[in-house]
Each structure stands twice: as C-alpha cells, then as structure tokens.
Amino acid sequence: MDPLFGDELVQRPIPELPPGAHFVPGFLTLEQQRWIVGQFHRWVEGPVPLHSTTIRGNPMSVRTVCLGWHWRPTGYTREAVDVNGRRVLDFPDWMGRLGRRALTTATGDESAAVRYRPDTALVNFYDSTARMGMHQDKDEKADDPVVSLSIGDSCRFRFGNTETRNRPYQDLELRSGDLFVFGGPSRLAFHGVLGTRAGTAPDGCGLTSGRINITMRVTGLSG
Numbered sequence: 001m002d003p004l005f006g007d008e009l010v011q012r013p014i015p016e017l018p019p020g021a022h023f024v025p026g027f028l029t030l031e032q033q034r035w036i037v038g039q040f041h042r043w044v045e046g047p048v049p050l051h052s053t054t055i056r057g058n059p060m061s062v063r064t065v066c067l068g069w070h071w072r073p074t075g076y077t078r079e080a081v082d083v084n085g086r087r088v089l090d091f092p093d094w095m096g097r098l099g100r101r102a103l104t105t106a107t108g109d110e111s112a113a114v115r116y117r118p119d120t121a122l123v124n125f126y127d128s129t130a131r132m133g134m135h136q137d138k139d140e141k142a143d144d145p146v147v148s149l150s151i152g153d154s155c156r157f158r159f160g161n162t163e164t165r166n167r168p169y170q171d172l173e174l175r176s177g178d179l180f181v182f183g184g185p186s187r188l189a190f191h192g193v194l195g196t197r198a199g200t201a202p203d204g205c206g207l208t209s210g211r212i213n214i215t216m217r218v219t220g221l222s223g
C-alpha cells in the first residue's frame with residue numbers, strides 16, 4: 001500500500017462496541033511497528049519456537065510464541081511443556097509500559113492504566129490461511145483488561161458478547177498498528193479472527209506478509 005495519501009488519511013469509522021471494549025485505529029506508528037517486528041524475530045529464535053498449540057486434539061492454524069508465561073489450553077506455566085520444555089522469555093518491561101500507554105489512550109482512565117501490570121503476552125503469527133475460532137480469554141486468574149496490538153496484514157476480527165459465540169457481535173477490520181482493548185464487562189466476551197487479507201500490510205511496518213497479534217494479559221499467577 002502507498003504510505004502517502006493512502007487509506008491512512010481517511011477517518012476510519014469506530015464501531016459501536018459493548019462497555020469495556022475499545023478500538024483505537026492507528027495506535028502504533030510504522031516505526032514502532034517495525035521495531036516490534038524486529039523483537040518478534042528475536043523471540044522466535046527461542047528458547048521456545050513459534051508453535052501451533054493443540055486444542056482438543058487439533059493444532060491451531062495460528063502459530064504462537066509466549067512471553068512471561070507460556071499458554072496452553074490447560075493454563076499457564078513458565079515452561080513450554082507442550083513444546084520443548086524450555087522456560088519462555090521474560091515479559092519485557094517496555095511492553096508493560098506500552099500496555100499502560102495503550103490503556104490510557106483507549107480508556108482515558110489514566111489512574112487505572114498506571115496500575116496495569118501485564119505479565120504475559122501471547123504473540124500470534126497468522127499466515128494467509130490462519131484463523132482463530134470464537135473463544136473467551138478465560139485462563140487468567142485476574143480480571144485486568146487484555147491489550148491487543150496488530151501488525152502486518154489486516155484481519156477480520158469478530159467481537160461478541162459474554163454469553164454465547166453467536167450474535168450480537170461486531171465485525172471489524174484490524175489493520176497494522178491498531179489497538180483493541182477488552183476489559184470490565186467485556187473482559188470475557190467471545191472473540192475470534194475470521195481471516196486475514198493477504199497483501200494488505202503497509203509498506204514500512206516490518207512485515208511483508210502475514211499478521212502478528214500481541215495480546216498482553218495479567219495472569220494473576222505468581223512464581
């Protein structure tokens with residue numbers, strides 16, 4: 001996409017979202033996106049590689065590397081017991097600072113944002129065929145918000161309600177640099193990724209194909 005006089009100058013509509021859900025288009029600059037993609041290339045070198053997590057016997061189409069704590073469907077551990085048993089990389093300080101800034105921007109509630117202490121990030125990589133079914137992020141023992149950042153190809157993101165996978169939900173496009181936050185009454189809302197749109201990553205974001213999504217969370221665990 002041409003970075004000058006492209007879609008980025010057109011005001012993007014903010015959909016009506018349930019209380020606790022916030023969408024901030026274009027939160028990250030291209031330079032910040034590129035820098036984070038550089039970090040991503042280091043994270044995937046290990047100790048734990050990008051891997052497809054197995055859920056109910058089926059490998060997810062998304063591949064993931066975790067920071068701070070390792071997620072699998074039965075919960076969080078420090079070691080990637082379902083991959084290679086190695087301890088995951090520490091959760092980076094800069095990411096916590098970014099999470100607090102993201103919350104301030106998204107919610108305007110600076111006093112809550114300064115207390116936000118995410119201790120894990122699930123870093124997902126979507127190739128052009130990857131998707132993520134409707135689910136709740138409910139393996140955390142704390143109810144702090146989830147902060148989600150997207151880089152690379154756009155995706156179709158579905159954000160629903162806390163009761164069922166079905167309507168009411170909102171479909172929105174998450175583009176490179178966008179921020180999405182869900183907390184409060186929407187913390188356990190079902191959500192998923194219907195698919196990505198190949199070739200939509202903007203020039204200069206650091207990724208030429210695929211999509212990275214980072215979700216920061218507070219596990220509520222210690223040790």
Ligand SMILES: O=C(O)CCC(=O)C(=O)O
Pocket residue numbers: 122124132137148157174191192193213215
């Ligand atoms: O890729 C996304 O935007 C959402 C990822 C997600 O829901 C998750 O990792 O639990």
Ligand SMILES: [Fe+2]
Pocket residue numbers: 135136137191
């Ligand atoms: Fe999720």
